Amino acid sequence: MNQLNYVGKSLRRKDGPDKITGRAVYSQDVKLPGTLVGRLLRSPHAHARILRIDTSKAMALPGVKAVITIDDTKGIKHGFVETPRYPPDQEVLARGRVRHVGEEIAAVAAIDQITAQRAIDLIEVEYEILPAVFDPLEAMKPGAPEVQPTHPKVRAEVPYSNIGGRTATGWGDVEKGFAESDYVREDRFESHLRTHGYLEPQVTLAHWENDKLNVWTSSMGTFVKRAKLAKVLDLPYSAVRIHKTYVGGTFGGKIDLYSHEYCAARLSMLTGRPVRIVATREEIFSAYRHGQPLIMEIKTGVKKDGTIVAQQVRAINNAGAFRGSGVVVIFLAWGFTMIPYRIPNLAYEGLSVHTNNPVRAPQRGHGCPQIRFAIESQLDTIAEELGIDPVTIRLRNARKPREQLPNGDNVHEGGLIDCIKVAGEKADVVRRYGKGRKAGGTVRRGIGMGVSGYFGGSLIYPNGSGVIVKMADDGSATVLTGAIDVGQGSETVIAQIVAEELFLPIEDVKIVSSDTDTTPQDIGAWISGMTYVTGNAARQAAGNARDKMLQLAAQRFNCGVDDLYVADKVVYNRLDPAQSMSYRDIIALSIATRRGDTVIGEGFWRTMRDVPTHPSLATTKGRWSENYAFSCQTAEVEVDTETGEARVLKALTVHDCGFPVNPALVKNQVDGQVSMALGHAFLEEIMMKDGYTLNPTWLDYRMPTIHEMAESDDADVITEEYVVGKPYRTKEVGEGLVSGVLAAIANAIYDATGVRLHSTPFTPEKILKGLRQLERERRERA
Amino acid sequence: MILYDFDLERPNTLEEASALLRDKGADARVLAGGTDLLPNMRVEVVRPATVVSLGAITPRDPVRETDGTVRIDALTRLATLEGSDLIRAACPMLAEAAHRVAGNQIRQMGTLGGNLCQETRCLYYNQKHDYQFKAPCYKRGGEVCYPYPNNDRDTCWSVYMSDTAPALIALGAEVEIVGPGGTRRQPVEQLFTGSGLTPHALGAGEILSAVLVPPAEPRFGWGYHKSSRRGGLEFGMAVMAVGLTLDGDGATCRGARMVIGAVREKPIRLTATEQAMTGAKLDEAKIAELAAAAAKEINPLPHHGFTKSYIRDNIKIHMRRVLSEATARARGTGTAENGGHHD
Amino acid sequence: MTETPKRPKSNSRLIALCVNGEWHEVTVKPRHMLVEVLREMIGLTGTKDGCEQGTCGACTVLLDERPVLSCMTLAADCDGRQLRTVEGLAEGEKLSVLQQAFLDQGAVQCGFCTPGMLLSATALLERTPKPTTDEIKKALEGNLCRCTGYNAIVAAVLQASDQGVTPLMK
Incomplete structure (x- = not known):
């Protein structure tokens, strides 16, 4: 029996006491003497040529210390993606042209907010307004206003305008597959524009001091921020230090380099004083990056028993004015299509279309909720047509353990089948499905199911994580990790692993994290790989320190390392109980006899060790992940058929994350994602008109309040295990679970009402419209 | 953060406040709970040079006067109303309406007078205009209307969204106003002009001092519903309030006040439906018919992402439920749940 | 030598706030919100500034024991009043x-x-x-x-x- 003391236990958060007492220091809390206030001038037009910028009046205003425009930059571009096919495409301030409302044109640093705002108002910009386009289908048409030229390689493939990138891939022969199918159907789905909703605003404090740029910025990956910031400033990476702060939520929205981060840095370099820029909530809503609205066309052919034979998927992304992560989401939508079910013949095309909207960022799930909503909705329709229940059709197609994926990856012990079975049983899906529609009354209940799969820790800069474990003289340990705790609990998880490997009380493990100067490089909290990648690095580093100490003890006891055991920082010899030595004494011995070796453990980890880089975004060729997580979720909804008002009563998440290092933290992730999916399903929508954001506040961008949250249950399907001293495999648990539950809600609404919704959000108006359509059809038949 | 400087006055009485307001003229605004004025100052819908804060004035607790009228100081906090035994007993619809306002902190800060005197709302102007919608709209003194580009009538189709006003109108309440000429009283409905540009009919230096709710007649029943997408923290899509009395037969409607808020520049009384209701026997079919008539009578402005047709659809159903509740209460058959709060 | 700029007209006032049982005297302008005074002047950054619009509740503090939004409260209106912030919930090291x-x-x-x-x-x-x-x-x-x-x-x-x-x- 594998006895574990810390891993697998629901331990309280390491950062909890700081956060409940107000001691936790977030970027907005850092104070430096002499700090100037920075503000940005943003475009009032969706598309315009900049004919002239005159900053002289702003410069002349007393209290203004610096004003910058594109002429004050090095003209170095950056991008969320930086590959040979998709090179950096965006400057830090607009050059000669603005392509969306809110695009950054100039920045000022002044002694206070009012002066900074006055200075912004004094900058004169002359524009020539250009025709603009906001809808991706309009933007694709020949002759549409050109936001960005179609990518040169794509130009040869498709005849559309404004195509920033294209992913085209597949296998088998879909035409043959459709011909061999017993039933084929085509549907079109749409997912709307939503935002991350992090509570802490975007904020950056930069201080140029002694040829070094010190930065405190609200982010989800300090090493990515450092690389991008150093690059656009033309500084060596070592000249930029991103300090650790607590981070008030990210959800995908704080990984790109933002103009304000550059401007705070540049203004500090020009003035020699610290500069802070805080985005207002309106700016975050109307000028910063949101998630990705997708149009999805799905054609699926199945056998009579529900076995998928062929699938053709086309995803069109309204990508905004620059590349952002627009070319990534069309790659990922392919990935999230192919993970959960066997698709013998697949044809996939993804198009990223530039429009005069703000740029897009990753958002929790990054394409997964959208595509799973579409596929799982259609799958339920197919099942009904074939007279199969929702559980059976999913089991029929679900990937089995150790199955090879068409891209060369393996799902290892992937537990999807168990997830579906357990979810089906726990929620009693088969017995309850179809009852709601037949029930009388105006308040009807329905149940629905959705499946998703997710990758973990793919290869994206900086590709790997290092961890250092330093033993202190008293036998306690300090962990240096670049991992950033954005609320998911990475510091707690890493501490649990280190405590386990070193047989240390967890109170003796202290974490120093996410400081680019003092901690090793880390992949960051944005590609769902921290517990696996950084965790394994921490395991290795702690194991490395432990082995050094045990070897020394074994030498001293004249026994083998395997004969030793540790309890409360004391090493004992199993063969001779009289022999023991404390960590404190071993460390002293190491210093004395090993030329001062203070016992430092080193660890590093990288996924896909035999693969050079991330797969091609354009062709999907190359291996992608060695950690596929699976889940099956159900939702029970209640619909008022008179008003169309609907709500989720209960959600169930059955998932395979390998094993939970901290089950309570996993449950935290589940609940948060269910809540976010509820927002996607019913409430949240960025409303835009002609490139302007109509609802840049939380009053009108309706995130779920405490009233909306449903009962949320979860169950782990354990497929992997943790053994001290051995590499382990954990899987993603913080992103993908916004997906199956969204699809489950759509399917549950159908179950309750017979209304099949093809677009999010599921507003009362849409549900009512669907019910009336059904009523009309019923009358016509009668 | 408000990005301009203004002066602050903190008078000790409403009379002093009124005098200050009159002296400062159009450049002054009165501040009670601040939950409406301060966000509006932040986004510069209004930009007063002087703010006259009523923060130094302590409201008296609501009292029942000898004729049964409930007198509520305008500075009474919404949270006080929802928790007041007197209000819950004497005018539970007002307690319910106060309970439905925004979130708890806003109810702890906001006052009844402030809730009545809140500005109208519109997605376009309730935000900073640093770079979005830079040219001022009619309401901000400019020459454009963003939601209605064809609006050439120099008006403003913004929506008045108070949750308490429809309830007070349905209760037949009055407001007491302190002004340069002394104190005057008028029905709550007459507080509103119907213009989105200047929604309130208050003269220079006039301040609400109290709200007066008349005693309920025998066989009075009420119904109230705020339709919104979320629970809490939100203005209504439509707010429905009904107060009605029944004849001795417990079925025939003797008189009714039916009000819909949050769909127009002011709360709307549905006088035609009220008339149709008076003298009618309020059975299930009649109530459904009246609710449908109400939905037809109201001409809602599409607002905050809600279409005119859906607002009507929603009103048709919820008004039916509100009428049923009101009728049941008037008959004395209201259940415990709908006699009090229903969360 | 450059001329000294004219001293601006000031409408600042001195107020006293009792925060978590300790009195603080601060000079504020009418436009200063309570959250700015707590965070920037008194240095209690536990109170968070999430939206400045009164829509998220992160800035909630207790004013005379009532929960209010400090981003929509004029500091100048709080003279002499009692405030409790997150820093005042624990008694020393003893958590509530x-x-x-x-x-x-x-x-x-x-x-x-x-x-x-x-x-x-x-x-x-x-x-x-x-x-x-x-x-x-x-x-x-x-x-x-x-x-x-x-x-x-x-x-x-x-x-x-x-x-x-x-x-x-x-």
């Missing part, structure tokens, strides 16, 4: 039962909404020692949380009010 319950239930993730949540919930528990779930929701409806999905927060308030909820985390 509610703080402990937040830790035990995993009601904290990124922690940005936590100070406001704690103060809204503290006000509730001081008035209603055994709140129902509906009362908890009504008291916390003005506090947005994006991480937890709220259920753990409800559980924490139930635990703190000794209503049969046991710690989830050790």
Whole structure:
């Protein structure tokens, strides 16, 4: 029996006491003497040529210390993606042209907010307004206003305008597959524009001091921020230090380099004083990056028993004015299509279309909720047509353990089948499905199911994580990790692993994290790989320190390392109980006899060790992940058929994350994602008109309040295990679970009402419209 | 953060406040709970040079006067109303309406007078205009209307969204106003002009001092519903309030006040439906018919992402439920749940 | 030598705030919000500034024991009044039962909404020692949380009010 003391236990958060007492220091809390206030001038037009910028009046205003425009930059571009096919495409301030409302044109640093705002108002910009386009289908048409030229390689493939990138891939022969199918159907789905909703605003404090740029910025990956910031400033990476702060939520929205981060840095370099820029909530809503609205066309052919034979998927992304992560989401939508079910013949095309909207960022799930909503909705329709229940059709197609994926990856012990079975049983899906529609009354209940799969820790800069474990003289340990705790609990998880490997009380493990100067490089909290990648690095580093100490003890006891055991920082010899030595004494011995070796453990980890880089975004060729997580979720909804008002009563998440290092933290992730999916399903929508954001506040961008949250249950399907001293495999648990539950809600609404919704959000108006359509059809038949 | 400087006055009485307001003229605004004025100052819908804060004035607790009228100081906090035994007993619809306002902190800060005197709302102007919608709209003194580009009538189709006003109108309440000429009283409905540009009919230096709710007649029943997408923290899509009395037969409607808020520049009384209701026997079919008539009578402005047709659809159903509740209460058959709060 | 600029007309005033039992005297302008004074002048940054629009509840503090939004409260209107912030909830190192319950239930993730949540919930528990779930929701409806999905927060308030909820985390 594998006895574990810390891993697998629901331990309280390491950062909890700081956060409940107000001691936790977030970027907005850092104070430096002499700090100037920075503000940005943003475009009032969706598309315009900049004919002239005159900053002289702003410069002349007393209290203004610096004003910058594109002429004050090095003209170095950056991008969320930086590959040979998709090179950096965006400057830090607009050059000669603005392509969306809110695009950054100039920045000022002044002694206070009012002066900074006055200075912004004094900058004169002359524009020539250009025709603009906001809808991706309009933007694709020949002759549409050109936001960005179609990518040169794509130009040869498709005849559309404004195509920033294209992913085209597949296998088998879909035409043959459709011909061999017993039933084929085509549907079109749409997912709307939503935002991350992090509570802490975007904020950056930069201080140029002694040829070094010190930065405190609200982010989800300090090493990515450092690389991008150093690059656009033309500084060596070592000249930029991103300090650790607590981070008030990210959800995908704080990984790109933002103009304000550059401007705070540049203004500090020009003035020699610290500069802070805080985005207002309106700016975050109307000028910063949101998630990705997708149009999805799905054609699926199945056998009579529900076995998928062929699938053709086309995803069109309204990508905004620059590349952002627009070319990534069309790659990922392919990935999230192919993970959960066997698709013998697949044809996939993804198009990223530039429009005069703000740029897009990753958002929790990054394409997964959208595509799973579409596929799982259609799958339920197919099942009904074939007279199969929702559980059976999913089991029929679900990937089995150790199955090879068409891209060369393996799902290892992937537990999807168990997830579906357990979810089906726990929620009693088969017995309850179809009852709601037949029930009388105006308040009807329905149940629905959705499946998703997710990758973990793919290869994206900086590709790997290092961890250092330093033993202190008293036998306690300090962990240096670049991992950033954005609320998911990475510091707690890493501490649990280190405590386990070193047989240390967890109170003796202290974490120093996410400081680019003092901690090793880390992949960051944005590609769902921290517990696996950084965790394994921490395991290795702690194991490395432990082995050094045990070897020394074994030498001293004249026994083998395997004969030793540790309890409360004391090493004992199993063969001779009289022999023991404390960590404190071993460390002293190491210093004395090993030329001062203070016992430092080193660890590093990288996924896909035999693969050079991330797969091609354009062709999907190359291996992608060695950690596929699976889940099956159900939702029970209640619909008022008179008003169309609907709500989720209960959600169930059955998932395979390998094993939970901290089950309570996993449950935290589940609940948060269910809540976010509820927002996607019913409430949240960025409303835009002609490139302007109509609802840049939380009053009108309706995130779920405490009233909306449903009962949320979860169950782990354990497929992997943790053994001290051995590499382990954990899987993603913080992103993908916004997906199956969204699809489950759509399917549950159908179950309750017979209304099949093809677009999010599921507003009362849409549900009512669907019910009336059904009523009309019923009358016509009668 | 408000990005301009203004002066602050903190008078000790409403009379002093009124005098200050009159002296400062159009450049002054009165501040009670601040939950409406301060966000509006932040986004510069209004930009007063002087703010006259009523923060130094302590409201008296609501009292029942000898004729049964409930007198509520305008500075009474919404949270006080929802928790007041007197209000819950004497005018539970007002307690319910106060309970439905925004979130708890806003109810702890906001006052009844402030809730009545809140500005109208519109997605376009309730935000900073640093770079979005830079040219001022009619309401901000400019020459454009963003939601209605064809609006050439120099008006403003913004929506008045108070949750308490429809309830007070349905209760037949009055407001007491302190002004340069002394104190005057008028029905709550007459507080509103119907213009989105200047929604309130208050003269220079006039301040609400109290709200007066008349005693309920025998066989009075009420119904109230705020339709919104979320629970809490939100203005209504439509707010429905009904107060009605029944004849001795417990079925025939003797008189009714039916009000819909949050769909127009002011709360709307549905006088035609009220008339149709008076003298009618309020059975299930009649109530459904009246609710449908109400939905037809109201001409809602599409607002905050809600279409005119859906607002009507929603009103048709919820008004039916509100009428049923009101009728049941008037008959004395209201259940415990709908006699009090229903969360 | 350059001329000294003209001294601007000032409408600042000196106010005294009793924050967590200690008096602070600060000079504020009428436009200063309570959250700015607490965070920037008094240095109590536990109170968070999430939206400045009165829509998220992160800046909630107790003003004379009532939960209010400090981003929509004029500091100059608070002269002489009692304030409680997240820094005042623990007694020295001893956490309040509610703080402990937040830790035990995993009601904290990124922690940005936590100070406001704690103060809204503290006000509730001081008035209603055994709140129902509906009362908890009504008291916390003005506090947005994006991480937890709220259920753990409800559980924490139930635990703190000794209503049969046991710690989830050790």
